[in-house]
Amino acid sequence: MTQTTAAKGPAYPQVVVDSDAASIVEEVLSSLTVTATAGEPHPELRLTRLTIELGPDDSLDALLAELRRRIAEQNGGWLPSIGKDREASSPMVTGYSRIMSFTPTVVPVDAHGGHPRVVAVGGPSSAHGGIPKIMAIPPAIYSESPGADDVGYEILSTSPATSDDFHPPVDGGVRIGWIDTELADLEVAPGGDAADAWRAHSAFVRDLIRQVAPDAEEPVLRGVLKERGGRGDLWDVAVAMVDLVLHAKVDILLLPLATYTADGLPPLLLRRALEVISGRCLIIAAAGNQLVMDGWKRDRCRTTASWPAAFPQVRAVAARFDGPSHPLPQWVDAFTPSAYFEARFFTGMVRIEADTPATEFYGAATWAGTSFSAAHAAGLVAARMSATGLTATQAWDALVAEGEQLILDQP
Incomplete structure (x- = not known):
């Protein structure tokens, strides 16, 4: 651990640099009287994270610009890789390094046998005002019942079963790994504090995978999105x-x-991670809710690139909320016909958003977002691999060629 001396200030802005050049960066920062604390270098990423101490009026962008200028001046124009560990679309000075999981719309399933209630985002829930078709709901839990406008699903139990109840995970099968929130206890204590909806994100994703790919191995989770709203470094x-x-x-x-x-450019950390892992597995990512929800974030629009989905070696999965009138960007590879999915959720009182009244849930929910479209796609690929012996890439290609459950976006 290396320490340079300098000014006081909050020690949370972080940058990442090539490990081989970390000492050069620290020397220049020291000459600028900026404190930088270096963490352990990561052997595969070949990057080191530096925590920078800035004053309340200091700008990390301005500091990085001067840092790059001085390094280039001292080294004949040569520059190491330097990037931020932060959500770069946020205003600079306040920002911790953050990545967000999507949790925009979640509503309870009716515990008394009615249709799931769907809250539409940016328009009706279907072209005819009916309930969108929910993909790959286990037949042991739901049965199709014709509706006036669309296909609905009837709850067969007031305490909905889960995918655990109808098929155990299979060892030695296809293995899916995913990065998400930590797994939460889905039983909310009666009379206790209400649960925050975002904490069920990983359990919801896991259940979607199990529904579609019951013969796959138990999915492997890395729950690093631990902070409020499903954020992390x-x-x-x-x-x-x-x-x-x-x-x-x-x-x-x-x-x-x-x-x-x-600036729309890919973050250094994700670029380096993909350099290390590309070609070793199929990578599927959520394309981002900015593509399907007008006004989801005021500084993002339907053409805003999200990372890692926009990398060419990643299969980006979106969803259709409002039909083809809003074309998806070229970097989106496929979409699911519906954005609404149903899976395990909390039992008890739940806050959908911070500082809002709690709503009672009964163990399952309908939830909308491209996180779940991506999870559904991963399950479809795993199921095809289990059934046919195809590789992950071959299974993806077969699914988009069929164009029924996973639809190729670009001609």
Whole structure:
């Protein structure tokens, strides 16, 4: 651990640099009287994270610009790789390094046998006002019942079964690894504090995978998105990506998460992680809810690139909320016909958003977002692999060629 001396200030802005050049960066920062604390270098990423102490009026962007200028001046124009460990679309000075999992819309399933209630985002839930078709719900839990406008699903139990109840995970099968929130206890204590909806994100994703791919192995989770709203450090995400592929040996890496950059360029951490793992497994990522929800974030629009989905070696999965009137960007590879999915959720009182009244849930929920489209796609690929012996890439190609459950976006 290396320490330079300098100014006081909050020690949370972080940068990542090539490990071989970390000492050079620290020397220049010291000459600028900026304190930098270096963590342990990551052997596969070949990057080191530096925690920078800035004053309340200091700008990390301005510091990095001066840092690059001085390094280039001292080294004949040569520059090491330097990047931020942060969500670059956020205003600079306040920002911790964050990556967000998607949790926009979640509603309870009716415990008394009625249709799931769907809250539409940006428009009706279907072209005819009916309930969108929910993909691959286990037949042991739901049965199709014709509706006036669409296909609905009837709850067969007031305490809905889960995928655990109808098929145990299979050892030695297809292995999916994913990065998400930590797994939560889905039983909310009666009379206690209400649960936060975002904490069920990983359990919901896991159940979606199990529904579609019951013959796959138990999915392998790295729960690094631990902070409020399902946020975490991009460094931890990159480390988890490498760990799941190189050490857990997953066949499919699922990334139901995203980060954004102000200049639209890919973050160094994700670029380096993909350099390490590309070609070793199929990588599927959520394309981002900015593609399907107008006004989801005021500084993002339907053309905003999300990472890692926009990398060419990643299969980006979106969803259709409002039909083809809004074309998806070229980097989106496929979409699911519906954005709404149903799976395990909390039993008890749940806050959908912070500082809002709690709603009672009964063990399952309908939830919308491209996280779940990506999870559904990963399950479809795993199921096809289990049934046919195809590789992950071959299974993906077969599914998009059929164009029924996973639809190729670009002609």
